[in-house]
Amino acid sequence: MIQNLRLYSGLTLFAYVLTHLLNHIAGIVSPELMESFSEFSTEIWQFPPLEILLFLALITHFVLAASRLTGRRSLRLRKSEWAQMILGLSIPFLMFRHLIATRIIDLGFDVESNYERVLLDLAVFVPMQGILQAITVIVVWAHGCIGIHFWLRVKPFYPRWRNVLATVSILIPTLALAGYAAASAEIIRRVEEGGRKYVFGVLEAADVNQAAINFYENALIPCSILTLALAFCPFGIRQIRQTIDRVKRGPMLSLPNGRSVRVPPGATALEALRDAGIAMASVCGGHGRCTTCRLHCGSGLEQLAAPGQIEAAALKSIQAPRGMRLACQIRPQNDLAVAPLMPPNATARDGRRPGGLSGSERQVVCVFIDLRDSTKLGERKMPYDVLFILNQFFAEMTEALRSTGGYYAQFTGDGLMALYGHQTDDIEGTILQAFEGAAEMLRRIEGLNEHLASELPHKLRIGIGMHMGKAIVGEMGPPGRENISAIGDTINTTARLEAETKGHGVPLVISKTLFDLGPIPLPENAVLHEVALRGKDQSVAYYALDAMPDLTQLKQ
Template identity: 35%
Template structure:
């Protein structure tokens, strides 16, 4: 089969990288081209002047080869991926990106012929004056079509880059700025085109031509126009034929594969018959069965993983990408990635992450996200003598006291830039670094600890007549990798973190209780925060579940003063 022959020469990962690289080159050109349009808001002359700075980058042998070569390669790879995709069932975001991508050549071919080819073959002056006059005054329909093309190409590129970067730890921190640029640049670019068109449409504006103004620089001879029309028809016809060829080959493959069906069984006895060569994820999508695939089926995450129950003899070996991902999560025997697994015979599998049905989840909500690994800081705090304090108090009094305490902790965490995770009894858990760097997360966690300690001291003063003994707080802080995602059911769903980092932070809070101190933090927190804790006592402790001892800093006395003496401004990291 053609798809198998392609995979024997190059891997899917290599094809995706080539498609990404070619797309980035096209996207870079488009961003520069639209930036040039923006100068049209000043004047046509200013846009042409700025063009002198952008044009040399692309109007040379290397630049032209990169740009037009990337355009051709990208189209070929997109059509190739469309052919190799076994099923056209996919999330709406993937469908939107593919649809926009197929519209790009249709909308762009005429513009390429009317500018670059006209300039190269017939020496047409493709300046802003020439092109805008043609698109605005002589052919407004083409002007509207090219404006649409600009938006379509930009959206297609933005979606692709978003899919590529969305789970990078640093991407969420720059997302607001990226979104702002993504909206402003095409908007200002189109406004620049409109401004230039309106300026040139005024009677007082004369096109610069031969002396006397009788020469229209946008005009070509009848023979030249006929030649360009033949080129347009050939390019449109070639692209249309290529698309039809892809779908024809898919239809032929579908008919041939009907004779080689395999059965994939799921928990509960559900069975899906698909042609041999389909991935388990494609089978799930064909059957309309919910199946997590956060990375879009590219093998970069493990959310689609399945446990193979029966049919291990019908499993092909893992490719390099799948092997790396499975090794990273220390997958057990029989665990495979559904997006990479193409069974050669009947199998029975169990998805290890059960996806919710579309009606059960809110896909646009920040809370409704599957787990992904991030470097975060985790803070646990607890009231050390709370049981003693509440033994002789009425339940309503205990609720009042807890709410005052929760208010102190919650405000401290939010003001420091963190996120309250949960309250458990008289304990609390907070996360830092869900957005932003790990260094900033550690500084924010320390700032929150200082604010909590200050708040508890103020609360003790306010309730001095009500409490037999002042409230005493114990705080533990640790940093490291954790899986951050949505856990829970129904209205009880919340964004939380799980993993060894969370467990260690909880145990450091218990150590603070045992040592009768207000704060215990791990050495990695101090190192990443970039602060000097040389004056703070340190020791190595054994943490249950870890083979190596962990160095921690123990704030035994004067913890508030020690933290106040340090620069804990969260924005200074």
């Protein structure tokens, strides 16, 4: 609701500015044409209902923008966001003189602010104010265009029309300033030709009086102070809030890489992550429209407040699974485990896709399989022969997975990654299937060695690493080529376990977790080992086995 108010109030103000600039273009011809066109452009805003709407839009837009700035816990913004904010805060200071000299004096002192009188003020009496007014046009227009860009860039049609709209956004203020300059030059020429008689004639026709002039002069200093205070007040309030927040202990965000980030009280997860220097995608600027700041929330999800109207609509549009939330919308009150689901350079198009790195947290068994001595194979065989052998190898491994309920998740050159249990909650059944899959792979490698004996310079051997734990499972990959895969510490740990098969010279390295949670009997001669994980303080316990445990009793 609040975001919609800010959007619609901004669009109302932009429409007002647009009609003014279109009217200024007529100044290229003459001030009189500007006056004639104003009946169909600027004067319609003096109709009481529209004038009240415009006044309310002005107050609403500024208050909402200032409150948003006040509520920010982090000022790590993109350059475009900084530009929009600074330009917006400077507008009241730049515009109040023009507002007093035209509409307020019009209403309070019955002065007529026609274009000829206003141009006389800006071009002759106070030329510095005329220059300031030209700067104001650029500032107001740029602020509005940035806001509209933020609004439209998440729309599917925007990329096709962006260049056209950019051209129009440059053309309109350029022509408007040209019209303003041409009309001002014409007024200066008339002053030089008509002298005092022309000047006083214009002032008398506009009913300019001394009371109006005194009011304008007396209002300059107080209004300057007020508008400057309005510009800096949000920063002051924000600083006070931050000082108070430092005294309080906020919740912690735990990231997959082991890093923890403290969340200032009341801050969004996006603000906390950015303030900690963690790059996060947020195409729409944190308004809950683009969904590029997707997070998967793990432990602590139950304590999060339910999605609001904006977040719920956005999540529904991308068919978000359970556990996915938007970093710009959640304000954690308790510790929360999160994992960003899109890269920092994600685009609006990525945000519209239900796939990408979206997924859900699952308890899975991960299996890494690597073909040993594949380099030697390439040295001794022709490339097409190697390709034939590898195709046979992958065909056998894939069939072993298919027959035991596994899923081929990732190709790794001379190996692959497989998942078990990504569609079930039966932990013991999943572990049993994974062991059966590993046993089937070993049998099929032996069968492949017999079948290709005449083609092979040496017997094919494989190393298998197996581990169980939680991972984010979902569709991953470039657009149009996504496949179901998994990410997380469980996957990284399994890859490290597979690498340990080389050091031990065995075909199997299986984590202790699988034997603890599953029904598989541990071989009598199994020796427990531990290995430290790269980049982490933790280690993982595992068994290095030269043969599969006996599974025959489990099948009976």
